[in-house]
Amino acid sequence: MNQKYLIPLTTVFLLFLVAYTGVEGAGLQWFFGIVFPYLAVFAFLAGFVIKVMGWASSAVPFRIPTTCGQQKSLPWIKQNCIDNPDTSTGVFIRMVLEIFLFRSLFRNTKAAFNRNVSNKLAYSWEIFLWLGALAFHYSFLVVLLRHFRFFTSPVPSCLKWLEYFDGIVQLGLPGLFVSGVVLLAATLFLLARRIFDTKVTYISQAADYFPLFLIIGIAATGIAMRYFTKVDIMGIKTLTMGLATFSPVIPEGVGGLFYAHVFMVSVLFAYFPASKLMHMGGIFLSPTRNMANNTRAKRHVNPWNYDVKTHTYAEYEDHFRDKMIEAGLPVDKKE
Amino acid sequence: MSDQIKPDELINKIDYSPGSGNWMDTTPSVQIQPGMYCYAAKAESVETLGLPNARPWNPLDEDWHLPENWQEIIFNGIKERLERFRTFKIFMDVCVRCGACADKCHFFLGTGDPKNMPVLRAELLRSVYRNDFTTAGKILAKIPGGSRLAGARPMTLDVLKEWWYYFFQCTECRRCSVFCPYGIDTAEITIMAREIFNLIGLNIDWIATPVSNCFKTGNHLGIQPHAFKDMLDFFVEDLEEITGVNCAPQYQKKGADILFITPSGDVFADPGTYTCQGYLILFKYLKEKYGLDVTWSTYASEGGNFGFFTSHETMKRLNAKMYAEAKRLGVKWILGGECGHMWRVIHQYMDTMNGPADFLEVPMNPITGTIFENARSTKMVHITEFTADLIKHGKLELDKGRNGNRIMTFHDSCNTSRGMGLLDEPRYVIQNVCDNFFEMPPNTIREQTFCCGSGSGLNAGENMELRMAGALPRANAVKYVHEKFGVNTLGTICAIDRAALSTLCEYWVPEVEVYGIHELVGNALILPGEKNRTQDLRMEPLPGCEEDE
Numbered sequence: 108m109n110q111k112y113l114i115p116l117t118t119v120f121l122l123f124l125v126a127y128t129g130v131e132g133a134g135l136q137w138f139f140g141i142v143f144p145y146l147a148v149f150a151f152l153a154g155f156v157i158k159v160m161g162w163a164s165s166a167v168p169f170r171i172p173t174t175c176g177q178q179k180s181l182p183w184i185k186q187n188c189i190d191n192p193d194t195s196t197g198v199f200i201r202m203v204l205e206i207f208l209f210r211s212l213f214r215n216t217k218a219a220f221n222r223n224v225s226n227k228l229a230y231s232w233e234i235f236l237w238l239g240a241l242a243f244h245y246s247f248l249v250v251l252l253r254h255f256r257f258f259t260s261p262v263p264s265c266l267k268w269l270e271y272f273d274g275i276v277q278l279g280l281p282g283l284f285v286s287g288v289v290l291l292a293a294t295l296f297l298l299a300r301r302i303f304d305t306k307v308t309y310i311s312q313a314a315d316y317f318p319l320f321l322i323i324g325i326a327a328t329g330i331a332m333r334y335f336t337k338v339d340i341m342g343i344k345t346l347t348m349g350l351a352t353f354s355p356v357i358p359e360g361v362g363g364l365f366y367a368h369v370f371m372v373s374v375l376f377a378y379f380p381a382s383k384l385m386h387m388g389g390i391f392l393s394p395t396r397n398m399a400n401n402t403r404a405k406r407h408v409n410p411w412n413y414d415v416k417t418h419t420y421a422e423y424e425d426h427f428r429d430k431m432i433e434a435g436l437p438v439d440k441k442e
Numbered sequence: 443m444s445d446q447i448k449p450d451e452l453i454n455k456i457d458y459s460p461g462s463g464n465w466m467d468t469t470p471s472v473q474i475q476p477g478m479y480c481y482a483a484k485a486e487s488v489e490t491l492g493l494p495n496a497r498p499w500n501p502l503d504e505d506w507h508l509p510e511n512w513q514e515i516i517f518n519g520i521k522e523r524l525e526r527f528r529t530f531k532i533f534m535d536v537c538v539r540c541g542a543c544a545d546k547c548h549f550f551l552g553t554g555d556p557k558n559m560p561v562l563r564a565e566l567l568r569s570v571y572r573n574d575f576t577t578a579g580k581i582l583a584k585i586p587g588g589s590r591l592a593g594a595r596p597m598t599l600d601v602l603k604e605w606w607y608y609f610f611q612c613t614e615c616r617r618c619s620v621f622c623p624y625g626i627d628t629a630e631i632t633i634m635a636r637e638i639f640n641l642i643g644l645n646i647d648w649i650a651t652p653v654s655n656c657f658k659t660g661n662h663l664g665i666q667p668h669a670f671k672d673m674l675d676f677f678v679e680d681l682e683e684i685t686g687v688n689c690a691p692q693y694q695k696k697g698a699d700i701l702f703i704t705p706s707g708d709v710f711a712d713p714g715t716y717t718c719q720g721y722l723i724l725f726k727y728l729k730e731k732y733g734l735d736v737t738w739s740t741y742a743s744e745g746g747n748f749g750f751f752t753s754h755e756t757m758k759r760l761n762a763k764m765y766a767e768a769k770r771l772g773v774k775w776i777l778g779g780e781c782g783h784m785w786r787v788i789h790q791y792m793d794t795m796n797g798p799a800d801f802l803e804v805p806m807n808p809i810t811g812t813i814f815e816n817a818r819s820t821k822m823v824h825i826t827e828f829t830a831d832l833i834k835h836g837k838l839e840l841d842k843g844r845n846g847n848r849i850m851t852f853h854d855s856c857n858t859s860r861g862m863g864l865l866d867e868p869r870y871v872i873q874n875v876c877d878n879f880f881e882m883p884p885n886t887i888r889e890q891t892f893c894c895g896s897g898s899g900l901n902a903g904e905n906m907e908l909r910m911a912g913a914l915p916r917a918n919a920v921k922y923v924h925e926k927f928g929v930n931t932l933g934t935i936c937a938i939d940r941a942a943l944s945t946l947c948e949y950w951v952p953e954v955e956v957y958g959i960h961e962l963v964g965n966a967l968i969l970p971g972e973k974n975r976t977q978d979l980r981m982e983p984l985p986g987c988e989e990d991e
Binding site: 109111114158161162163164165166167168169170171173174175176177178179180181183184185187190191193205209211212214215216217218220222225226227228230236240300304305306307308309310311312313314315381382383385386389390392393394395396400401402403404405406407408409411412415416417418419420423424426427430431433434435436437 | 492886
């Protein structure tokens, strides 16, 4: 079997067990419920800032957007203002569409080679990765926002509205949240792609499987707590409010499953800045997307531009003067 | 190409499902295959520009004669570039390996080699980056098997050879970048890799020698000034025979209105030469009708810039001639011919590198009064922008019938489409000089266009299998419109395309010929005082004149 996903899978199991047994067996609630979450959030914030500052400290010597449509040129030629923007408004719209709707991924196609008399290469629209990615990111966002009810008192009305819409199918008791189900399904889809699409399997690293398994673990424990096992919700809120107000307490009667859930979330936070998950910050800074295509109209300055040795016209003429005169080409110095 | 692989054999080799296992395991077994690589740079060409480690070497040899501390040079080279280029740093960090780019690369589609998937091409470099520059990589390296878990590996000679092989199997076409959700541009990564190769003398000759020529003689082909004039004189003779008009150009004319610069390939190699004749006809027409004064220069006689495929510094050194010559001659602005990477350099780099061009005027077409706002700072205009403007204002007398036997399609060049967005200008010109125009399928044109397979300095002779494999997606689309609409002419606005697509068509779709857009303009344009034309610029009978022959 493939160690690229077996090791991450085992790691996530171990993480679960460490927290579960650590709480149930060794009584380390204070570590898994207070110390580690604080450390993880700190690592996340510090790591995120350091990483983004690191990118920002690198220069942008040239304005090199990838242009995906007609440029602005003659007034009667219709420009594609979004895919080939020449103004910051256009760039803003391009970035919004990229960040919120994954516009580039929406273009995705699948190539197939039909081996027959005509040997045709055919390209079909491939929307599933886009759908899966969109479903994953938005359900994750909703789940994350819903959890703010544990860190606020009273719970703001916008969160209540979000919960209302998320539970609009009104199924079961406690009511089913669509986001949780979609999150788990989308993550499983993304995982299945990595395992069964041979091209994606080939390019995948352990670092691609680990966050997927971790998120699956987080979603599964979350769903288990809400729908299947009894957890002391008041106790949990006491703990989370303690964390949010910097006066942490460990309540009685909260089981190991909860601490395992919190531990895996904490690991995800701590892991985030050192991983590919930083695409969340990187997309804002990507120079092929966030720059206007107006380099000929407006000069871009390279902060480290330096002088270079060139071959001047004078050197050129010195080299070829006789031949140039003979051919009747004009010269600056006749000797 | 009789000794080359046959089209059927090439197609049979393609398999899009990669093997199982870890791609890093296959690194030591990567063999540099004949037909898939370009010869090493000649020592003398490397010396011309004073670049490091000039020596004779052969990629097939075990020993590449690298400097003692080559690993240190590469480490420092990567470090410096991470600081200088935000693109490089971000592209090393943010890839999630979603695989959207995998089947977008023409080399992957033509070879099925998984290391030609853009993501994996980048991972070749990223794996070393993770080992040497990331905290996670450094921590994991301390536990057994940890490097492998991090997808990291140290810089070894095997890795270097694999880099060299695959970064010279990328044409910097940016098609993958269109589909990447983070805009990761493999061209940018290839550019960095090639810069790093040049720090230890690992360029290919098809790039190094043109660069050396361009530096010394003003153009890639090393055409000396008198020979350059001789070649244009031949065209002038041919044109006089065809049109009855003397279209002789001017050289190095001080105080001319416009300096014209085009790739030297147009002066040297068919079918680019016919495009060049098209320029001569157009300039003659504008001189006669409107008194427009255009000059050529033998010093700045190269539009293309193979320095771009060497390093940013080399690109700047070669490009400097354009502004220097425009300044010396005192022209108002610069007009550029049909070329792909030349225009990426002019559009996205020139002003930044060698500007500001404050000695030139904001480009205005004196005939139509149009101010080229989009070139306000760089002061260089693309010839299809210029010609489209003339046609729109009814300033050109055109006889479309003379291209009546041309059933056209248009190949968007990578650099002008994805590094500029010049899409509708050439189409407008084509549709005004030719009646029959059919587009190739939408996934193969405009920003999704496929590379000719020979860009970024890879149009050598020795790597023909690679070129023809990379050409497959483009050829396939050409074949489609050839069979469906009877297309017999592939129009293009790139000098490398004119050479490369001709070979491509000969190999994959022999019934289709390659034309530059200004060759068609040259055919259609009615010169003042011309004789009754019976031949096109290729000296073949015009439509309706076949019996006269």
